[in-house]
Amino acid sequence: MKEKQKHLTMKELPVTERPYEKCEKNGAGMLSDAELLAIVIKTGTRGDKVMDLAVQLLNLNPSCQGLEGIMSLDIQDFQKIRGIGRVKAVQLAAVCELSRRMTRIRFRRDYVFETPQSIADYYMAYMCHLEHEEVHVMMLDARQHMISECLLTKGTVNASLIAPREIFIHALKANAVGIILVHNHPSGDDTPSREDLAATEKVRCAGDLIGIRLLDHIIIGSGHFTSLCGSWHH
The missing domain is CATH 1.10.150 (DNA polymerase; domain 1)
Structure with missing residues (x-):
């Protein structure tokens, strides 16, 4: 031995x-x-x-x-x-x-977030092994470069309780044209729940009212992801 x-x-x-x-x-x-x-x-x-x-x-x-x-x-x-x-x-x-x-600096400066895969590539390494749930929001400009991002919630997250008001306060401060929601499922299963779907629709409708488009809601699983808004482009 x-x-x-x-x-x-x-x-x-x-x-x-x-x-x-x-x-x-x-x-x-x-x-x-x-x-x-x-x-x-x-x-x-x-x-x-x-x-x-x-x-x-x-x-x-x-x-x-x-x-x-x-x-x-x-x-x-x-x-x-x-x-x-x-x-x-x-x-x-x-x-x-x-x-x-530091890893994300390059993305913020040069990366164009124009597909679900591009968003997943940015978050996957960090989020796919988390043992707790996190919800992030990305703020994008008209060319779909990231202006800023923030962590909305951490821990056990009930997607139905995600407040559009808090999301769009951040988006308005950043002068964002569009936003992207990203959260992980610690179980590794990226299948959206009914609460995920309901929260996505609630945020999308709120964004339409104030003129800031919800471009996507990405759910990160164990090495894979689900896009709730499908393929999209600017």
Whole structure:
């Protein structure tokens, strides 16, 4: 049987293998996922070395391991690992959120959201592994570039309680021409519920009254999605 790999502390590692030194010498791109995480969390505990903690983090999400799995975790999830306290959990959550925002910068600047697939591509990696439900609204200009986006609700969401008033307050502030609703089903099944369909119609009608079109409502499942408005173009 192959012996399980043992990880050393930063000081116990040879200088050429220490994440800090490797990053300085060769650049962050040469580090493994575990080494990058080790730099973020900095120190371990008496019983858990820093590289061990990094590997535990990469295996923390049972439904999706690795960095992709970490992206869908929150502060409380990180604290389930012995050696990850409040401060480290907050730091990890901040790094994950920065990563999401930086990834989306390119989309905001250059991407044209003109098909259901283009919307799903933007949200899928983040939302498909969430264990709670979130509802997002995207605000678009006349060329269907994103102006801004916001998280409307998080947790257990009853789609019938989504308030058009709150949605269009955001849309009017952004001077949006159109909006797109996006939410996930933690079960992984992207089949729309009756509440999803009713909420979509309610928001669509409200948008027609004030001149801001609901372009689509996308439901994200486990690796797939449903568009409630079908194919559309500007």
